[in-house]
Amino acid sequence: MTVTQTTPEATGIGAIIEVETGAMAHGGHCVARHEGRVVFVRHAIPREQVRVVLTEAEPGARFWRGDVVEVLRGSEFRRIHQWKLADSLRAHASGRLPVGGAEFGHIVVHHQRRLKAQVFRDTVARIAGAALEPEVLRAGPEDEPTGQHWRTRNAFAVNPHGHIAMHAHRSAVLLPVRNMPLGVPALDALALWDWDLTGAARVDVATPADGSRPLVLVTPTPQTLADEARLGRLRSRVRQAANATETEISSGFAVPGPKRHSPARIERITGRTWVQESVDPERGAARTFRVTGDGFWQVHRHAPATLVDAVLEDADARPGQIVADLYAGAGLFSAFLADAVGEQGRVYSVEAARQASKDARRNLLSLPQAGVLNGPTDKVLGSWLKEPDRPASGGGLEGRALDTVVLDPPRAGAGRRVVERILALAPGRVVYVSCDPASFARDLAWLREGGYEVERSRVIDLYPDTHHLESVTLLRPAAEVATATR
Numbered sequence: 001m002t003v004t005q006t007t008p009e010a011t012g013i014g015a016i017i018e019v020e021t022g023a024m025a026h027g028g029h030c031v032a033r034h035e036g037r038v039v040f041v042r043h044a045i046p047r048e049q050v051r052v053v054l055t056e057a058e059p060g061a062r063f064w065r066g067d068v069v070e071v072l073r074g075s076e077f078r079r080i081h082q083w084k085l086a087d088s089l090r091a092h093a094s095g096r097l098p099v100g101g102a103e104f105g106h107i108v109v110h111h112q113r114r115l116k117a118q119v120f121r122d123t124v125a126r127i128a129g130a131a132l133e134p135e136v137l138r139a140g141p142e143d144e145p146t147g148q149h150w151r152t153r154n155a156f157a158v159n160p161h162g163h164i165a166m167h168a169h170r171s172a173v174l175l176p177v178r179n180m181p182l183g184v185p186a187l188d189a190l191a192l193w194d195w196d197l198t199g200a201a202r203v204d205v206a207t208p209a210d211g212s213r214p215l216v217l218v219t220p221t222p223q224t225l226a227d228e229a230r231l232g233r234l235r236s237r238v239r240q241a242a243n244a245t246e247t248e249i250s251s252g253f254a255v256p257g258p259k260r261h262s263p264a265r266i267e268r269i270t271g272r273t274w275v276q277e278s279v280d281p282e283r284g285a286a287r288t289f290r291v292t293g294d295g296f297w298q299v300h301r302h303a304p305a306t307l308v309d310a311v312l313e314d315a316d317a318r319p320g321q322i323v324a325d326l327y328a329g330a331g332l333f334s335a336f337l338a339d340a341v342g343e344q345g346r347v348y349s350v351e352a353a354r355q356a357s358k359d360a361r362r363n364l365l366s367l368p369q370a371g372v373l374n375g376p377t378d379k380v381l382g383s384w385l386k387e388p389d390r391p392a393s394g395g396g397l398e399g400r401a402l403d404t405v406v407l408d409p410p411r412a413g414a415g416r417r418v419v420e421r422i423l424a425l426a427p428g429r430v431v432y433v434s435c436d437p438a439s440f441a442r443d444l445a446w447l448r449e450g451g452y453e454v455e456r457s458r459v460i461d462l463y464p465d466t467h468h469l470e471s472v473t474l475l476r477p478a479a480e481v482a483t484a485t486r
């Protein structure tokens, strides 16, 4: 991208404008105004005077986007970005765009949390019309004050030279990566930057928080997949690199399915096709989990235990109760909820991804009160409403009412149909775990219209140095919340 000279009337991509930044908005940018138009400014902090290079600037567009390239009056909460590749100031100074994924790295961590709580409050007020005052929690007891070294899951592209790389933000440009400061130290130990991955398109790495054997999953390019000889050479190079590392590591190919969204087939190269994860929450006994391939697992090394504690506290599950764990992945919450309800109770672990449900079955094997239902949430809830007396052996509720619904949907949220079905099932508690305040707020509005009210809400900083946030919110029928808080 070329950066043009500053002029007062400068417009267009690459032009530089000067603005004063307003509030932090959902998405990680500050809202600013330039000649009456809204500009979303990344790498800023509210109430700064900055120069911004425009990165999206269609003349007729309602808003433009830009990155800070110079700070004229900085916030007291600004610090030097600790990852050169993601630092907007150094990136633009050397004529390139910053990589995405650490867009809050220039803000001291305690202020990042304050901004995330403000974004959560503002988003929920704007979309759901609810005034929430969330408690703000750190990801874990020994959080890094730098906001680094927490990611147990990392994904990289591979450039045409066979080196791991990352995309510049909102761009097809690939920048080679020599370190990943947000990754746990075990990621550095793999020295993936030195692997020759010619013929690969992407690498997904799982480095379990308990230090057990990592898994490096390589996705070959379509051209490599179509050529047995090329694929064989890539396989040999991966095997060689995996065997050359000091610690034992697993490796494999992720072979994309025939359709766009069909799951990848995992082909083992060294070790095994899964990782072990250990979770030791304060409110439950330690457990281990198996997660196959690039299956979903909470990314922050402390996230599983911290979320389990929050969910157990809000669900308050008692022996004999019936609990639905929706969007359950490999059964993380289901296992601890099943411990809480005991053998007289029942936990339904509902998950759409087939491999995740297979892992959940294995992870919940010692808990006969936990049943895994593989299928989309709306269908499972629909079948419960249609046939309330179906026996538990057939995935039914046996005519019993649900005491609690825990839901942890992907970024898109649960959606209207799922919310309506939860309302129709009328659980005593709804524990909503969310990684997106906007979709959460939309679903929350429907839950409130349906007669539920928020009893407690928490924002947990599971993604330091990024704008992302997690929230855990307990809802109960409005009349009960009013009584409890009176």
Ligand SMILES: C[S@@+](CC[C@H](N)C(=O)[O-])C[C@H]1O[C@@H](n2cnc3c(N)ncnc32)[C@H](O)[C@@H]1O
Pocket (backbone or CB within 6 Å): 296, 297, 298, 326, 327, 328, 329, 330, 331, 332, 333, 350, 351, 352, 353, 356, 375, 376, 377, 378, 408, 409, 410
């Ligand atoms: C944010 S993850 C949560 C997983 C789990 N609660 C955990 O903490 O490990 C969301 C999960 O929802 C699953 N999922 C996505 N759409 C779904 C749907 N329509 N019905 C059921 N599960 C779905 C994904 O496969 C993923 O495992």
